[in-house]
Amino acid sequence: MSQRRKQYPFDQIEAKWQAHWETSGTFRTLNPGEPGFDPARPKYYVLDMFPYPSGAGLHVGHVEGYTATDIVARHRRKLGYNVLHPMGWDAFGLPAEQYAIRTGQHPRTTTEGNTARFREQLKRIGFSYDWSREIDTTDPGYFRWTQWIFLQLYGSYFDTEANAARPVHELTARRRAGHPGESEADLRAWVDARRLAYIAEAPVNWCPRLGTVLANEEVKDGVSEVGGFAVERRPMRQWMLRITDYAERLADELEDLDWPDGIKALQRNWIGRSEGASVRFALEGHPATIEVFTTRPDTLFGATYMVLAPEHPLVEEITGPAKRAAVEEYRERVASKPDLERIDLSREKSGVSTGARAINPVNGEAIPVWIADYVLMSYGTGAIMAVPAHDERDFEFARAFGLPVRQVVQPAGEEPGGNACFVGEGVNVRSGFLDGMPTPEAKEAVTLWLEERGLGARAVKYKLRDWLFSRQRYWGEPFPIVWDGERHEGLPESELPLLPPDLDDFRPTGEGEPPLARVKDWVQLPDGRRRETNTMPQWAGSCWYYLRFCDSGNGDRFVSEEAERYWMGGERSGGVDLYVGGTEHAVLHLLYARFWHKVLFDLGFVGTREPFQRLINQGLVLGADNQKMSKSRGNVVNPDDVVAAFGADSLRLYEMFMGPLEQGKPWSERGVEGVYRFLGRVWRLAMEPEGEEHWAISARLGDVEPSPALLRVLHETIRKVGEDTESLFFNTAIAQMMIFVNAMTGERIRPVRVLTSFLHVLNPYAPHLSEELNARLHTAFPGLSGAELAYAPWPEWDEAVLAVSEVEIVVQINGKLRDRIRLPAGSPEAAVLERVRASEKIGAALSGRAPRKVVFVPDRLVNLVVGGEKA
């Protein structure tokens, strides 16, 4: 293909227009208050998930989502919206730091090189970003505000009455008033334990290979998501964010969002709300009680033993002397067991008896208390009542240790008995006052019974855990926190940004001490206080970047109130109008960002409850072999190569033509050539070759009246592409453009006005080619078109032009197609039926039978229903 003449000179055209957009600031977006800003226009904020600028460069998967949003942004500009369409870099992250550890090259150097390459690649595809708003999470001018938001979290607590965050000083004042005698130190400790950002000594996911702790979300199947290294649990002092307080709102407020059901389900699942009851069991001969959470209080009569998590604080107290040694041994074994093993052996139940016995509150029965690692300290109360007849895990455990199984719920219409496990709903038996009740009723009844006696209450639990927020890394935001002995406090705002010290050895210490701890003169303050040496996780910067884009140059505030109100307010409940990105962020990024946003909302810093009103997940772009693209498979497509061979417009168009945006689909080199040829056909509608190198305005172009048929195709194209673009059905929009071009190609003399109208429609999709052709036509036919398309109004279509005089009506017999007849549009039923009766085919097919019923759909079809066999 190298020697072949190009379909059109895309290389010159694309470079020319990209330079033009850059030098004339075409896509610079004004903020309210700036000269020239037009407040009368509606706003539209269309956002991509900004990339981590990896060393591998831009991926065709990035290009898919970015092209989609770019088409929407360009379309909206032509519809008269003020469009915010920004781009930036989520540039803190492990790869740059790992590279630094290996080579000694500072992560900043690596990061700068990578971002420069990404920026260059994106510009070569012609995305209409407002580059003046570009942000970089590693820029002190940016992370200053990430640190500032952390201080807001640190300075707040969750007020359960208001179901919202409030400043911590309010809590302090209230506590002081209520507990006048309390010492300052105790008061402080009490308040500190309630901050949204707090310190906890908790079992964490420690990854020795990476030398850092990881969030639950960063651990998959017992190994780190990055690198796949073994992760073990060990107790460490860490910063945590109290996201669990927001579990209810994060789940409930998902409802009104215009997000794919699958993503909502994923988040709901992650938050994991369960409704049930908490029940308190007394202990035989011991003052303590065991509280459990259950979703099946109706099975309480079937509880035959209890299980505490091995780490449960009560274990120590209640274990009988005879069992002490075994319990100790078991607890140690579990504690040292790496997570990987704990998962591998998941189906093998293990545990030991404590010797203690608990009293079942409903029947006074004494049942043994065990410890077992299938009960997790981190969920519910860390203790369960075991009902082997109606819970599979309990059933397995009971079988392994010979514990009794007592059926108390029977499936409707079956006899009681049997030693199997039944987890469904049914009717209670052997359950005292619950006997005969169907499951839902029994749940209600027993909960009420427990509540009346102060033995339990209805309860809601969430799977969601608090967010482990500190990392033992160099390449992240330092915490704006200083320690005075055991006391911590936030830095004053005036000291932000807190910059990390420069370093030449980036290795973690291996024992949980972060690299920053090595820089003594940074850590140690003159007054004896010490800086926090952990850094924030990579998620921090992406939790609020969409806000910064509204006002990225602001040096006084994270975003001005005016800019936030304008760009984030608006349609329905507000926020980003369209957010496009991959499913890999369905739970982590999207949940964290929603959490921060809600805190900022509670504190009055933003005006919307949710950040992202409408979310779309683009599907995976697979290799030509239908497998995920990967170096090892050798099926990776580099966007640069595609741009070099076929041009940016072809790359854009192909990625949109492959199939529905949200669906995964394989790459096809042939497919790229197909759209490349299509763009060549568009070019040749207006241009013809002149000599070896040049192109001239085509002699077949003229300022002539289009035929009604051609005009109809044009208007249909304007209508369909407009509608499909709005619905993000880009593949069918492009198909319609192809239909138009096929029609136009057949015209002997091509009406130039029809062509210029079409170029508006093509413009969001293939901006370079359309601008170039329009500019050339503008020169050749002055007065017929504006000089530039980017902001020129989207053309209008006319219903009258679309109207057809004659329609084809389908004639069916019993739903089967038998004939088609042509009739004037809008023909009444009687006229249509007359023609149907005249049809030979229909007469033959009816063979004398009379229609029992006639279904008539105007301008579409007639269905004759005839009785069974023959009349």
Add this chain to the structure above:
RNA sequence: GCCGGCGUGGCGGAACGGUAGACGCAACGGACUUAAAAUCCGUUGAGGGCAACCUCGUGCGGGUUCGAAUCCCGCCGCCGGUACCA
């Protein structure tokens, strides 16, 4: 296991419950060319017929409907998420 999504020609994919297969790719035929490429014009779900046409066809089995790729029930297969969450 559970939760989501998807099964339509040789391939990517179109089809408000109303003509299944738009558009593109591939393939085949023709025009142009000394020739090829490029381009332009056709054909192309399967089976049958010289033909006009006929029959069958949207993973499988049922159902609702005048009419189902589309809605409902039950399976099968693939992809993604999740996993002792009481």
